[in-house]
Amino acid sequence: METTTPKRPIAVIGAGFSGVIAALHLRRLLPADQPVLLCECTDETRGGAEDGAGENLLNVRATNMSALAEEPNHFTDWLKRQSAGDLPGLHETSAGLFVTRALYARYLQALLDAAVADGARHRGLRPLTEQVTDIVETGRSGYALSLAGGRTIEVAGVVLAQDSLPPQEQPYELICANPWGERAAAPLSNDQPALIVGAGLAMVDVAMSLRRRGFRGKIVAVSRRGLLPTRHAPAADWDTPHFTLAEEQSLTQLMVRLRDEVFAASEQGVDWRGVIDSMRPVTAQLWGRLPPAERRRFLRHARRYWDTHRHRMAPPTADEVAAMLADGSLEVVAGRIHGFEVGPYSVRARYTPRGAAEATMLKVQRVFIASFLDRIDGTSDPLMQRMLQRGLIRMDAQGLGLQVTDALNVVRDDGSTDEHMWALGPIVRGVFWECVAVPDIRVQAGYAAVGVVARLREDAPKSGFIV
Numbered sequence: 391m392e393t394t395t396p397k398r399p400i401a402v403i404g405a406g407f408s409g410v411i412a413a414l415h416l417r418r419l420l421p422a423d424q425p426v427l428l429c430e431c432t433d434e435t436r437g438g439a440e441d442g443a444g445e446n447l448l449n450v451r452a453t454n455m456s457a458l459a460e461e462p463n464h465f466t467d468w469l470k471r472q473s474a475g476d477l478p479g480l481h482e483t484s485a486g487l488f489v490t491r492a493l494y495a496r497y498l499q500a501l502l503d504a505a506v507a508d509g510a511r512h513r514g515l516r517p518l519t520e521q522v523t524d525i526v527e528t529g530r531s532g533y534a535l536s537l538a539g540g541r542t543i544e545v546a547g548v549v550l551a552q553d554s555l556p557p558q559e560q561p562y563e564l565i566c567a568n569p570w571g572e573r574a575a576a577p578l579s580n581d582q583p584a585l586i587v588g589a590g591l592a593m594v595d596v597a598m599s600l601r602r603r604g605f606r607g608k609i610v611a612v613s614r615r616g617l618l619p620t621r622h623a624p625a626a627d628w629d630t631p632h633f634t635l636a637e638e639q640s641l642t643q644l645m646v647r648l649r650d651e652v653f654a655a656s657e658q659g660v661d662w663r664g665v666i667d668s669m670r671p672v673t674a675q676l677w678g679r680l681p682p683a684e685r686r687r688f689l690r691h692a693r694r695y696w697d698t699h700r701h702r703m704a705p706p707t708a709d710e711v712a713a714m715l716a717d718g719s720l721e722v723v724a725g726r727i728h729g730f731e732v733g734p735y736s737v738r739a740r741y742t743p744r745g746a747a748e749a750t751m752l753k754v755q756r757v758f759i760a761s762f763l764d765r766i767d768g769t770s771d772p773l774m775q776r777m778l779q780r781g782l783i784r785m786d787a788q789g790l791g792l793q794v795t796d797a798l799n800v801v802r803d804d805g806s807t808d809e810h811m812w813a814l815g816p817i818v819r820g821v822f823w824e825c826v827a828v829p830d831i832r833v834q835a836g837y838a839a840v841g842v843v844a845r846l847r848e849d850a851p852k853s854g855f856i857v
């Protein structure tokens with residue numbers, strides 16, 4: 391029997407890759423008249439990390455960037471259907487095809503537009519350009535979302551898809567805790583260096599963006615180990631290793647085994663990249679089985695090495711970085727930053743280069759922080775802060791993100807499972823580790839959507855849900 395009671399929407403918070411794909415899966419699986427709200431505080435759909443204009447290349451080959459796990463060629467087929475003249479942003483390399491962020495964002499937007507148009511009759515999928523500032527439980531197994539504009543919306547469930555949470559901004563204009571924020575966009579002069587804290591893919595993104603904005607001064611990147619990401623290159627496949635129980639329990643044994651696999655692969659002419667890529671199907675399982683103390687050791691000692699080999703630069707990006715290093719316009723320093731003395735027009739960074747006995751001062755015009763938020767509670771995001779304070783969510787054991795169940799249901803501070811709230815994407819990396827790139831997030835998105843559908847079915851007598 392059909393009900394006339396309007397259905398409360400499912401709210402997806404964040405329209406980055408995770409949120410868009412979760413919304414698309416929900417739209418496919420839910421009845422047409424079940425509304426889905428896609429809440430985004432900016433007016434953009436972002437295709438894989440931000441970089442301002444979107445001209446930087448994605449670091450994953452186009453062949454791995456389909457939004458739909460069950461249709462691996464979905465993105466490359468979409469590319470083929472676009473007219474060639476209309477497609478800036480394609481880069482064919484010996485290691486495969488890479489595209490710009492802007493082009494990928496176009497793809498996501500096209501998928502989203504089609505889903506919105508498809509659901510228009512029932513107002514099935516509704517984008518909402520407003521920041522969600524708070525979430526409060528209602529008595530009807532659901533939530534009330536507070537929006538920045540002052541409105542409140544009752545929803546039947548919430549899917550959290552907010553990565554890249556903003557860090558706490560520093561009280562100084564010249565220090566940009568968010569390298570994509572407003573103060574980072576202020577003009578730079580070419581006669582003083584700029585400092586980037588971090589040496590990973592985010593640093594590369596910031597450096598490339600500074601160049602594209604016309605900055606010709608020197609860029610100094612400082613990180614504890616000074617390790618740059620490696621570059622993509624053609625690599626043959628390698629069989630995923632079967633790890634022993636002892637290896638799964640010990641970081642040292644895992645690392646030894648990985649080194650042995652790389653050695654065995656090279657003896658057969660297979661590049662180390664093939665071995666690293668072969669780990670992908672088992673990384674989440676390995677992470678899940680590592681004892682907490684071993685996970686902490688990984689984060690302290692091995693994470694940077696893993697990240698630099700696992701998350702690699704597209705060859706054209708790696709070439710640009712190499713050219714900048716060669717002409718001295720980019721310098722990457724291993725060292726520890728102790729603090730900043732901030733003046734009206736410049737910043738003096740005090741740091742000790744690795745291996746040196748004494749600290750050095752570096753005078754720069756601006757500092758860009760391009761490193762991870764160490765802990766999610768370090769964010770200035772009001773929604774995350776309020777939910778943490780209210781105990782609606784709990785951080786994972788390492789504080790990297792949110793604690794969720796295997797079914798992606800959020801775990802509350804008291805340890806109970808929230809049956810009406812899910813989280814996906816890099817925000818749950820503390821639980822699954824391997825969930826920061828499209829090939830993994832798209833699987834989670836489908837999984838979360840199935841969970842939402844199952845929940846609404848169970849709630850049907852209360853909510854009038856009919857499939």
Ligand SMILES: Cc1cc2nc3c(=O)[nH]c(=O)nc-3n(C[C@H](O)[C@H](O)[C@H](O)COP(=O)(O)OP(=O)(O)OC[C@H]3O[C@@H](n4cnc5c(N)ncnc54)[C@H](O)[C@@H]3O)c2cc1C
Binds near residue numbers: 429447520825
């Ligand atoms: C430098 C770099 C390069 C990368 N390159 C690749 C790549 O080539 N391929 C790949 O697969 N992955 C890549 N990744 C990883 C990938 O970009 C991210 O993991 C992925 O985009 C995360 O998507 P997301 O939707 O979870 O988060 P985001 O893209 O951060 O989206 C979250 C969205 O939520 C919104 N939001 C947050 N809070 C609220 C709120 N309270 N109310 C409303 N809206 C809110 C934000 O505005 C934002 O748009 C890269 C990452 C980095 C750092």
